[in-house]
Amino acid sequence: MKLLNPNKPDYSFLDEKSRNLMLKTIEYFENRGKSKLLDDDHNKVWYSEFLEFQKKEKAFSILMTPKGYGESDSRWDSTRIMEFNNLLGFYGLAYWYTWQVSMLGLSPIWISKNETLKKRTAKLLEDGEIFAFGLSEKEHGADLIGSDMMLTKNPDGSYTANGDKFYIGNGNKAAIVSTFGKLKTDRREEFVFFAVDSRHKNYNLVQNIVTSQNYVAEFQVKDYPITEEDILSVGREAWDTSLSTIAFCKVNLGWGSIGICEHAFYESITHASKRRLFNQYVTEFTQVKQLFMDAYCRLIAMKHFAYRANDYMRTASDKDKRYLLFNPMVKMKVTTQGQDVVGHLWDIIAAKGLNKDQYFEMAIRDIQMLPKLEGTVHVNMVLVLRFMKNFFFDKDISLPKIPMSREAKDDTYLFNQGATTKGFDKIKFHDYEEVYKEFANLPNVKTFIEQTKSFKDFLEFAYPDNSQREDIDFMLTIGEMFTLVAYGMLVLENAKLDKEDMDVVNLIFDVFVRDFTKYASIVYSKASVHETQQKHLLGIFKKSTPNKEKFDKVYNDYILSLAGVYEMKA
Numbered sequence: 001m002k003l004l005n006p007n008k009p010d011y012s013f014l015d016e017k018s019r020n021l022m023l024k025t026i027e028y029f030e031n032r033g034k035s036k037l038l039d040d041d042h043n044k045v046w047y048s049e050f051l052e053f054q055k056k057e058k059a060f061s062i063l064m065t066p067k068g069y070g071e072s073d074s075r076w077d078s079t080r081i082m083e084f085n086n087l088l089g090f091y092g093l094a095y096w097y098t099w100q101v102s103m104l105g106l107s108p109i110w111i112s113k114n115e116t117l118k119k120r121t122a123k124l125l126e127d128g129e130i131f132a133f134g135l136s137e138k139e140h141g142a143d144l145i146g147s148d149m150m151l152t153k154n155p156d157g158s159y160t161a162n163g164d165k166f167y168i169g170n171g172n173k174a175a176i177v178s179t180f181g182k183l184k185t186d187r188r189e190e191f192v193f194f195a196v197d198s199r200h201k202n203y204n205l206v207q208n209i210v211t212s213q214n215y216v217a218e219f220q221v222k223d224y225p226i227t228e229e230d231i232l233s234v235g236r237e238a239w240d241t242s243l244s245t246i247a248f249c250k251v252n253l254g255w256g257s258i259g260i261c262e263h264a265f266y267e268s269i270t271h272a273s274k275r276r277l278f279n280q281y282v283t284e285f286t287q288v289k290q291l292f293m294d295a296y297c298r299l300i301a302m303k304h305f306a307y308r309a310n311d312y313m314r315t316a317s318d319k320d321k322r323y324l325l326f327n328p329m330v331k332m333k334v335t336t337q338g339q340d341v342v343g344h345l346w347d348i349i350a351a352k353g354l355n356k357d358q359y360f361e362m363a364i365r366d367i368q369m370l371p372k373l374e375g376t377v378h379v380n381m382v383l384v385l386r387f388m389k390n391f392f393f394d395k396d397i398s399l400p401k402i403p404m405s406r407e408a409k410d411d412t413y414l415f416n417q418g419a420t421t422k423g424f425d426k427i428k429f430h431d432y433e434e435v436y437k438e439f440a441n442l443p444n445v446k447t448f449i450e451q452t453k454s455f456k457d458f459l460e461f462a463y464p465d466n467s468q469r470e471d472i473d474f475m476l477t478i479g480e481m482f483t484l485v486a487y488g489m490l491v492l493e494n495a496k497l498d499k500e501d502m503d504v505v506n507l508i509f510d511v512f513v514r515d516f517t518k519y520a521s522i523v524y525s526k527a528s529v530h531e532t533q534q535k536h537l538l539g540i541f542k543k544s545t546p547n548k549e550k551f552d553k554v555y556n557d558y559i560l561s562l563a564g565v566y567e568m569k570a
Helices: 016-042 048-057 059-064 078-091 093-111 115-126 236-249 251-274 286-314 323-354 359-372 377-385 388-393 432-437 443-461 472-497 502-524 531-538 548-562
Strands: 131-134 150-153 159-169 176-184 189-196 203-208 216-226 231-234
Touching: 016 048, 016 059, 016 078, 016 359, 048 059, 048 093, 059 078, 059 093, 059 115, 078 093, 078 251, 078 286, 093 115, 093 131, 093 159, 093 176, 093 231, 093 236, 093 251, 093 359, 115 176, 131 159, 159 176, 159 189, 189 216, 189 236, 231 236, 236 251, 236 323, 251 286, 251 323, 251 359, 251 548, 286 323, 286 472, 286 502, 286 548, 323 359, 323 377, 323 472, 377 472, 388 443, 388 472, 432 443, 432 472, 443 472, 443 502, 443 531, 472 502, 502 531, 502 548
Parallel strands: 131 176, 150 176
Antiparallel strands: 150 159, 159 216, 176 189, 189 231, 203 216
16 A cells, blocks of 8 residues: 555556546646645635636536436546545645535435436536535534424425524535425424525625634525425435435545645655754654654555445445445544544654644644544444444354455445434444454464454453443443454455555554553543453453564665655645
């Protein structure tokens, strides 16, 4: 697995049109240069130039128009979507953000049965417009049940919308804001999604609630006229639409994090390799080597997991919904690992990371945001915990082995997921133990297997009691241990498909072994933990297996070799 290198980008697996779009995007940012990039960030300049670029190149139209609604080759292709995510994160989270919230806004439209609005949306995309997702509210956040946005049906069959929304990215310029609320009729209230235009006179843009290049809006609609052509979905369909949208859009956050980490890594290794302190280069310090190694291993694992999770999402069906575990993990686990990566790098370059002429100064701030978007880490962890029992104790060995899915195709199932909050107890997983056995010859994978066995025993023979399960902090740490097992499984699967160097894989699991021990020690120290639980937790306390020769080989061949490889043009 390689880091993105804009000087030598490899998009050979993409079709020509997609490949050219990626290359033009790199060219756009590199021609603008780092000084302009940073100045616009510091001065909070609305990214109109970037939006003009995407309009000219039809970037959003190419990438976010499903088959049948645009050009003859239009498709919703998750592979090229994640590559574009990676690119925008690499150059700046603000550019990624306007793309992400456009995708959120578009998804309820593509999920809907409103063909008239779909055709209009395709034309708006072709014209270079952006979109927004009107879900959250000031008083209720993303609590859908508490939504105060109200759509009232009038005697003539038309509707009137009244209410306000908060935290709405692109809310200042969106051609369509897919808005969630409640439909009030004579007999009852139902959930509803409907479309509004930010340019309409009954749409009141109250304020930008953030201080950044982004516009994250508070807006109000007052007596806003809505017709049947503006209705996207009603009742259970509207509820499912909101959750289905988030289910596949949240993976973008992991890829945004990966892009940030890659750019930050280049700056850090190049700076450290040139810096001499106490008569030696910083990259020769023992503690710096370990920090770079941990940062690199975490970053490579992030990419392996996110690529593999994409395979499960692209091949999903009503009979195979394993992606509903892995997608929240791309949002939750990959983004928190990104925080660790930037944290390790910051420990190395220290004060340099705060310099106003460094991309790293943006990375420090932006990497913290991603775990907080599209549901906090805690919310996604609670979701992930619902899969733990079946993952460990009710495996389905008949499930197909998922191939690498990089082909150009329309991922139509994403718009036909159905009820994404029902039937979690019926979702089964393949045998994680079989995946790990293939790599048991690697010392740190072998140790990780032993830790996983102890954790499974803990769940089987000393499962948290009622009071412990009510302790959210307690269960979140249990969730971290479960997540680590599922995370490692997909890392190994993709490492095999990608033909990763096994020395790198072994060092990735050096990190995972230490993480597993850390989480176990947190649970062990809880006052409520009893003796039987302590016994099983002690089985997770393991040391990774060092190998200086292979450590040095990976450090020199994969990390030091990145020094000076890429630096953004001034």
